Amino acid sequence: MKPPFFIIFLKELRETLREKRTVGLLVLFTLMYPVMFGVLIQQLIDRATRSEREGIELAVIGSSKAPTLMAQLKQKNITVRDTPPMEEQAIQDLLQKGKVAGVLRLSDKFADNYTAMRPARIELWYDSAAEKNAQRREVEDVLEAYGANVASARLLAHGVSPATLAPIQVQRYDTGTNASRSAGLIGGMLSMLFFPAFFCGMAAAIDSTAGERERRSMEVLMAQPARAWEIVTGKWLMAGFLAVSGLTLELLLAHGVLSWLPLEELGMSWSLNWGDIALVCLVSLPLALLAAALQIALAMNAKSFKEAQSTLSIVLLLPMVPGVVVSMMDLKTSLWMYAVPMLSNQTLLREMAKGVEVGLLPFLLTFFSAALPALAIVAFAGWRMKSERYVLAV
Template identity: 55%
Template sequence: MLGMFFVPVFLFGLSLAIDSTAGERERRSLEVLMAQPMPARDLVLGKWLAVSLLAALGLVVELVVAHGMLSTLSLEEIGMSWHLGLPMLAAVVLTALPLCLLVGAVQVAMAMNSKTFKEAQATASVVTLLPIVPLIAVPMLGLGTQPWMYAVPVLSNQVMLQSLASNQAPGLLPFLLTCVPPLLAACGAAAFAMRRMRSEQYVMGI
C-alpha cells in the first residue's frame, strides 16, 4: 500500500509535459520560442525542471496528508505500522527528488518524440504504470527486501519508504543507490530531449 504514495510523481507533471512539448508544436507556438535568442538546451531544461517540480510538489502534498491521517490511526490492529516523523518524511522526499527528475525527463522526452498531442498522451501516459509494476511483481514473486532493489528506480523508493515506516534504518549505501541511478537515467533522457529540440524535423512537425 505504501508504494502507491509515489503514484503522484507520475501524474502531477504529466499534463504540463505533454502541453509544453507536443501541445506547443501542434499550436505552432514552439516556433516562436525557438526564434528567441536562447539555446535549445535552455528550453528543454526549463520544461524538464517545471515538470519535475510539479511531480515533487505532488509527492510532498500527498505525504503530508497521509502522515496526518496515518498518525492518528491504530494501524497495529491490522498488522501495519507508521513510525515516520517529519525528519524522516523530509528524507523520503529528498531521496525521491532524483525520481522526480527522472520522471520529468522521461515524460518530456516521450512527449517530444510524439507527432501529435493525442499521441503524446498515449505514449507519455505509459510511464504512469511504472509504480504499479513493483506493487504487483514483488508480492507475486514472494520477494523480500534485498539490497539490489535499492538500485532499481521506483522500486528503491518504495522499499525505502516501507523500511522507514517500519522504523528501520536502511543505511547510507541504500540512500546512495536510491539517488544515483535515477539521476544518471534522468540526464540521459534530458540529453535525448535536447537533441530532439535541436532537430528541424521535430520543430516543423515532420
C-alpha cells in the first residue's frame, strides 16, 4: 500500500502536469537562459576573432612619406589602402561606412619633420561607436612600436644606448589559468543557473495551497485519512520535484553549451565534466527542496491566491541578494559562504569552474545549509496545517 503522502504527491503532480500552458512556460524559461548565455559568449568570441578572420583594413593618406611604417603595418596583417587627400567630412563619411578600421593621415610636413628629427605628426581617425576597437588598438600598437624603433635608431646614431631610457625592465608572469579566467568572466552569469529552483515550483506551490483553499477543495482533502504532515509533505514533494527538474535541466543544458563553445578563442576553458555537473546537481537538490518548502509555507499563510502570488513574487528576489552583496563588496571566497543557501551553490560552482580543489567540507555545508532549513520549514507547515483557521482562511 502506498503511503498517503506519496498518493497526495502523485495527485498534485498529475493536476499540475495537466496545465500544459504552465508547464510549457516553465520549460521555456528554463531553456531560455542557457541559450541566451551561449549566444552572448559566442558573440564575444566572434568579436575577439573577427580581426583574424577578416583582417584589418586601414586607409592611409600620404603612405609614400613613410615606407617603413607601411611595411610594418603589412607585417601585422594590416591591409594598407592608399587613399588620396580627403577633407574631414569625407573621412567621417568613410568611417561611418564601416569598411575600414581607421584612417591614417600623415601631415604634409611629415618627411621634413622626420628628417629634421622633430615630432612628425600622424593623425589616426576612427569611429569609437563602431565595433572595430580591437582592430584600432592593433594599429596603435604598430604606431607605438614604430616610434620606439625610430627613437632607438636615433639614439644609436648619436652614440647613446637605447637602454639608457629604460632603467628598469618589468617582466610580467600571469599565473591565471584558462579555467580561472573563464570563471572570473562568466561567474556572475553562472549564479543565474540556480534561479529555476525558486521559479519552477512556485506556481504549483501557490495553486496547491492558496488555490485549493479558495476552491474549497482543501477541506475535501483534509477529510481523507491522511495526517496534516502527510498532506504538506505530498504538496512539498510535488513542488520540489518541479524545482529539481528545472534546476537539473538548467545546469545540464548550460554545461552542454559551455562545453560546445570554443572558449579557447578567448583564452578561457570550461574544465568541468559531466561527473562534476552531476555532483553539483546532487548537492543542489536541497536548494530546490528549500525553495519549495518556503513557497508552500508562505502560500499557506496567505489569505488569498493573489496575496500568495504577490508575496512569493517578492520572495523570489531574496535568493539573489547574498550573491549581489558579495559581488559588490568584492569579497574573497570564504568558508562561511558555503553555509548560506543559494550563495553556497554559486560559490561552489564558481570554485569548481576555476579548477580549484574544493574538498569535502564545502560540499557538505552546501548540502546541509539548505536541507536542514527545508525540513524545519516543512515541519512548521505541517503544524500550521492542523489549524482550522488556516483551512477556513480566517
